[in-house]
Amino acid sequence: MKRLFLEFFIGVVTFFFLCIVSYVYYTEVYTPDYELEVEVRHVHGAMRLLDEIAEVQGQKRADEMFADYASNNLLSVTPISWDSPTLSPEIVNEIKNHGAVSFDDEYSYYVVYGNLKQIYLLAPDLSFSIWEKLDFESDLLWAFVCTGFAIYCILMMACLARRFRALERVTLAFADGDFSVRASEKAGMRLGRLNSSFNQMADKISGLITSHKQLTNAVAHELRTPVFRVQCQLEMMEDSGLTEEQHRYVAGITDDMAELEQLIEELLYFAKLERSAIPLNLSTRLVSDWLRKLVSDCQRDTDKHIELECDTRVVACLDEYQLKRAVSNIIRNAFRYAEQRIDVQVSCDEQRLTIQIDDDGIGIPEQERARILEPFYRVGTARDRASGGHGLGLAIVSQIVARHQGRLEIGESDTGGARFTLTLPTEPSDELLTAETTAL
CATH class of the missing domain: 1.10.287 (Helix Hairpins)
Structure with a gap:
């Protein structure tokens, strides 16, 4: 989810700046700078006035007025000769024809007036702080634009994230077997038609x-x-x-x-x-009491040796009847595949009870370990119908462990056979108690 939104954010930001760059490139290359053209016309007009002043009142008076013009506009004046190497022939022609030509930088111009003996470069006088303030305002504008865009993107992503997370929770709950959950179709939670499409799919799957x-x-x-x-x-x-x-x-x-x-x-x-028609009858008891009797009953039905290792002080709050059935199903399943022995080990900490059942048989292929918990599924090896059973025992074990909010893991024992590990909470959670009360 985080990667999805990160890719979305980077994509949107990249697209935004590409649009800005494209706009700047287009206005710089393919269209005239009308703002600069207006400014040059203003300067050109001022130079024509200085030409008239020089003609009527003399060059000296025109120079004084030019100095006042530059000072009032916070511009510095740099004299440049006509044969200066910094001036290209094209710029010289432009100056002769128009009297004012813009320089590379904004607010910078080459100008001539009066007797045309000298070219002057008008440029911002950086001793005045107003030019720094203008640059600061321009940077501040970009900062506000970028910040506003980033805030908008973050808010949009947060809104989408909230909707995606809600749909993700519903999807995971549906995948875990709660077929009654549905995605909200409220205006503030919809993701286009995705929510309604999910609900239609869920209705069909639930019905089937x-x-x-x-x-x-x-x-x-x-x-x-x-x-x-x-x-x-x-x-x-x-x-x-x-x-x-x-x-x-x-x-x-x-x-x-x-x-x-x-x-x-x-x-x-x-x-x-x-369908949860059998509620859990939770009670707190010593695990060794019912487990030793269960192992003893199973031992009478097989010639394989069953070894039990269980601390007599282990206590857990469980449904004894259902858990006995789960452990019995695994042990009796091991009857058919174990060579000589079956080991049952019980350990416990403050929060978890672990029951581990090993056999020394042929084991279960790794790629089949998840599927053998499905009803009627059989591994395509010696663990087939010829060995007996109906393919429901382990599916029942999986359901019982899930009802206890536990975890069932299938692996390989130290002797190369199968290992079934049941991990269960020693105390029921509030969610489990609420669910069982509701079922009753």
């Missing part, structure tokens, strides 16, 4: 996502009834004198239906988490 969630939720609900009927019929078939081969088929179907029922349960739970 809501429709998708409703469809997923409805399908999961509707599947429960036929799954239950199939399970009942399978139980009845087992009691109806089946052959050994038929029993094997029925057992396989039963296992598949159990897996389908688990998938439906995970779908419904994930859908509830997405």
Whole structure:
């Protein structure tokens, strides 16, 4: 954002000064200096008067009047001979024809009068402070113009920055999953049609996502009834004198239906988490109490060794049920990929609780670590459907950590396997408490 406004400011300032330079160049090269021409005509008129005075009253009287003219106009007089090397032939001709020619500097002229024996250079007498004041006023004018332009640019940039920041906040909130936010379309907050275009896009995306969630939720609900009927019929078939081969088929179907029922349960739970239908039940407890029991329960379901390292004094305010589910999902996910062991380490400081879960399996490719948190996404390696699961476990973990305003990071363990790090606040923030109160 800062770079954008800096580029805008530099571009506008450069364009402004290019316009000024172009104007000065055009007036200097392609158009006459009418102001200077008027001043030269004034001086020329004065010299013609001195010519008449010299003719009527003599050269001496004309010289006295010329000295008075120069003194009254705060000009210095420098005599120059006609053959002076500083005078080009063109200037000499101009002086002979017009009696007064402007010099390079403003208020400076070559003049002749009377007997035309001497050329005089009239130039500002710098002993008078008025010339410095004139220069100061000219510089002051430019200073006011540049300062005014800079202030205007800064105010415009501040106004645009305020509008861009407001739109940026809405965009980030929308990207974080708050699909209800919309950009303000008030006159003082609009950026052309950008705000309304963003709102139209947000409405369409929100509608699509809501429709998708409703469809997923409805399908999961509707599947429960036929799954239950199939399970009942399978139980009845087992009691109806089946052959050994038929029993094997029925057992396989039963296992598949159990897996389908688990998938439906995970779908419904994930859908509830997405729409915040499950409020956080925050309570302050010793982390080691529920974590040791969780690890013990998980150990009974695997032959891989699970090592827990947790200080018995660690206390945090969390939703124990949801966090147990998140940690359990990661540990059980590690069952399928760990070679021999799974390590769970817990550390805590004044503000953050960190739960780190490592396995010694094949690990997760770096380019896949962000995507495995998406629902049903699977890495195209040995971590595929053949290893079991439905692809919702880590998505649920991500939702639970986000609900706690925590952070989930995926990396590589010291043994080359996967490392999942959950970083959670030990105390709920005011925003989290407000959100949960509103949900209730």
